[in-house]
Amino acid sequence: MMKMPVFLSCLAWLSGLSAADPKVGAVPMSSAIQPSLCLRGKILFEDDFSGSLKPEWAPSYKTRWAAAGGILTGQPATEADQAAAHDKQHGGSAPSIQLNVPTRDCIVAYEFKLGPKNTAQNIVFNDGTHLSGTGHVSSVQFHVRLGVVLSKKKNTKQDGDADVDLSVSDWKPVAGKWYQVMEEMRGDTIVVRISGGPSLKAKDPRFDIPKTFLSLGAWGGDAISYRNFRIWADAPDAKLEALRDKGLPKSPQTKGK
Template sequence: MKTILQVLALTLSCAAAADLKPLLAQPDQVVLQDDFSKPGAVNKKQWAARQGTQWVIEEGVLRGRPSTPAYQAKRKDHFGYEPRISVPVTSPQCIVQFSVRFSGGSETAIAPFIELGHHICRLHLSKNGVEMLADHESVKVAESKEFKFETGKWYHVLAEMKGEEVVVQFADGPTLYAKNSVFAKTTDSGGNGLGIAGPKNGSVEIDNVTLWSTKAEEQVSWAAKRDTLTKLEPVPVVKAKGKAKAE
């Protein structure tokens, strides 16, 4: 059950979240919908905890924590320092709306992040802004330097992936858009679908998730709306030498 303070906090920000509407794709079937009102273990067919991290439904949210010290001691990589989860039921062409809060811990060069398709399209959040990265984080395709990540703050997100295009809206924040051929691809690597990772040694809370498949047709207003969105010429990402492979 959510506490009264949690309900009030979410209610104050949900008005802005309700204003988020799909810009690119038309929703078809609801694939997943959950407000996490029933405490307990997650449905493993819908939610896949990654890297040994710990996830449970409690206090009205899906809450993730890092893996245990015992798990980390047995690993040579993928230690689970950041709570990570993916949604394998996500359709390749999808619309997903959700609320997320990252708390505690520390930012890294990788996390916290939100992604659509493992290493296909990833949004890295930091105090310096938000970047949309594509193709195993090898190229930056969109950014907002005005968006400053804050720990402990609820973010309400509406993300759309259709064909070679991705649009991600943040309530009371930026709308990021990019077109890249890799967005139309699928991957057999782990963590497919919607993915979320929190700060190192921090926690993640997820709430009010709805995920749709999409119709073949775009929104009738999409072509005109696309012309108004900021576009970024793709920028190759230079990774530090000796850096461990991306996770």
């Protein structure tokens, strides 16, 4: 029997990878980051931002968001809305948006680009609000001066609990450049990686709960851009995944003011 040359064998293998399972969802061809903690299960959410803003997105604090040409762009609230805001800390001076997709163990992949005046990009997982649930669960900040910070956030229903920075890197992003990010969450462990930058890992019991939504946004009064957004369920065990899906909370319906 004639053996297939190694080169042709590799091509055949690669062509097989390009045919993505529709249940798993498309994996962006540009993605150089692969999961190290989790396994890609079913796709929970994906957005290529080729049309209007999908209903799962909910802009916060009257900040302005639009999807077009493969890019999601967020801008601060208008000066009039910022001046009228009662809560100046959350007055819309920096773009912020919620994604109302329940998760537990999962993989989130996306790309972001900071504007010239932005000081950071952050992603936060939440267990409801501080009133309806226990508030922020985890956060990852990519800061132009402070570096990358992976934090456990305080449980608002637990007296004496506090935010804790669990893993920190002095690597810093720069404005005007696209970065790929992958955040993996399984049980009490989170792994975060960014293209050209570090890999951070942290463990805390706070992480091991269902999350109702996540938040994206920037620090600093400038526009921020996103593209190629994906969320996969972790699939180490199909039976375990099915059991956990039954316990996922419903997404909050209220938008930020």
